[in-house]
Amino acid sequence: MRWRVNLPILVSACLPLTAAVTYHKNVLPILQAHCQSCHRPGEAAPMSFLTYQSTRPWAKAIRQAVLKRSMPPWSAEPGIAHLRNDPTLDRRQIDTLVAWADSGAEEGDPKDAPPPRHFVEGWNLGTPDVVFEMPVDYEVPATGTIDYTFVILPTNFKEDRWIQASEARPGNRAVVHHAVAWVRTPGSKWLREYPTGVPFVAKPRPGTSKRTSDGDRTLEGSIHDERIANYAPGRTAWKFPPGHAMLLEAGSDIVFQLHYTPNGKPARDRSRIGFVFAKEPPAKRVFNFGLGNAGFVIPPGAPAHLVEGKETLLQDVELLSFNPHMHLRGKAMEYRAVYPSGQTEVLMRVPSYDFRWQHSYELASPKRLPKGTRLEVTATFDNSPNNPDNPDPKAEVRWGDQSWEEMMVGFVNMAIPPGLDLSKLVAPRPPTESGGVR
DSSP states (O other), X not given: OOOOOOHHHHHHHHSOTTOOOOIIIIIXXXXXXXXXXXXXXXXXXXXXXXXXXXXXXXXXXXXXXHHHTOSSOOOOOTTTXXXXXXXXXXXXXXXXXXXXXXXXXXXXXXXXXXXXXXXXXXXXSSSOSEEEEOSSOEEEOSSSOOOOEEEEEEOOXXXXXXXXXXXXXXXXXXXXXEEEEEEEOTTOOTTTTSOTTSOBOOOOXXXXXXXXXXXXXXXXXXXXXXXXXXXXXXXXXXXXXXXXXXXXXXXXXXXXXXXXXXXXXXXXXXXXXXXXXXXXXXXXXXXXXXXXXXXXXXOTTOSSEEEEEEEEBSSOEEEEEEEEEOOTTEEEEEEEEEOTTXXXXXXXXXXXXXXXXXXXXXXXXXXXXXXXXXXXXXXXXXXXXTOTTOSOTTSOBOBOSSTTSBOOEEEEEEEEOTTOOGGGSBOOOOTTOOOOOO
C-alpha cells in the first residue's frame, strides 16, 4: 500500500524554515536525475527544465504534480520488484521541490549547480551507430481513422549484428501515438507481398476481418520476428546490461509499424530508428516476448473483467524487464511465476495502468526463472461507466488495433543463451487454449 499523508504539513516539519532552498543548489540535482530526460527540447514533455529561466514559470505546477505524485509518472506497485529505472521521488526530494516553490522559487548562486547532464540531441540511447529512417514522409490527414501503417526497411547487413541499445523516434509526436520496430528474419513470410520503403496498410487475412498486427503477426511470421524497439508515451530507448544484446540476423528487414492519430490539422511524419551495436558477441541474447490472449471478450459495463495469459518455459531464462500493454479500458496487470515446485511468486504489478504512460519496467538485476516455470499474466479491464476514459461502456469489446478496441499483452525482455533454438523456448499451447500473441 502506498503511504499517503497530508504532505503540505510535512514540508514545514522536514525542512528548517531558515534553510534557503534554491534552484541551482537544491532543485537542479533532482531535475537532472528524475525529469530532464523528458523535460528538454525535442522530447515528450511540453516544457524544458534544463535552465532556471525555463523552469521558474512552472514552479507551482511542479509543486502540485509532485504532491499528487503524478510526476514523474510511474505505475508500478512499490515493494514487489526492485526496478533500476524507477523515477519516483523520495520524501526529501518532494519536500525540497515544494519548499522551493513556497519560498519564491529563488535561483541562488549558479556556482552551486552540478555539472549539466550531457544529452545527444535527438536521441536517448546516446549516439547511434546506424539510423534507419522512413524514405518518404507519411501524409497524415486532419481527421479520420488510420489503420496501422507499415513501412519495410531493408538493413542490407551481410553479417549478424548485436544490438546493445535501440530507440524508435517519431518524426512528429503530435500525430504518432506509437511506433514499433520489428525484425523480419530472412525466412519469415510476414508481409512479403508488400514492397519495401513504401507506407501501406496490410489487408485483412483471407477469411477474417483482422489485419496483420501484434495479435496475429506470428501466424504469418515466426517467433524469430521480435520487437527490437518501441516508442510510446512514457517509453524511450532500450539499453541492455553489459554482456546482453538483441540479435539482428544478416539479411533481416525492419518492419516499422506506426499508429497515426489525426489531431485536426494535416501533418507529416518521417519516423526513424537508431541502434548502438555491441562491440563483441554477448554472453546472453535478449529476446522480446509477449504473453497474452487475443481471444477475450469483455462484456458491456464490466468493471473488473479478467483476462489471463500464460506460457511454460522449456529453458532456463533470466527476466530483464516488463512492458504491460492494454488500451483505454486497461485497469491493472500482474505478472507471476509459478515454479516447478508449485510455488507462486508475484514478479511485478501495475495496479493503476495508464494508457498515456506505457512504461517499460526494468529489473535492477536479472531474475532467474528455471526450466518448467509457468509465466502468467492477469489483466483487468474496466468497461464500466465509472471509467472516465471508456469510449463506450455499452460495447462488447474484443481484440483490435484502435484505442477504442482492446489489446492484452504482457511483454517481457528475457535473456537466453545466444544460440538457443527459439522454437524450443516455450511449450506449445493446447489446441483448445485461446491466445495468439507470440
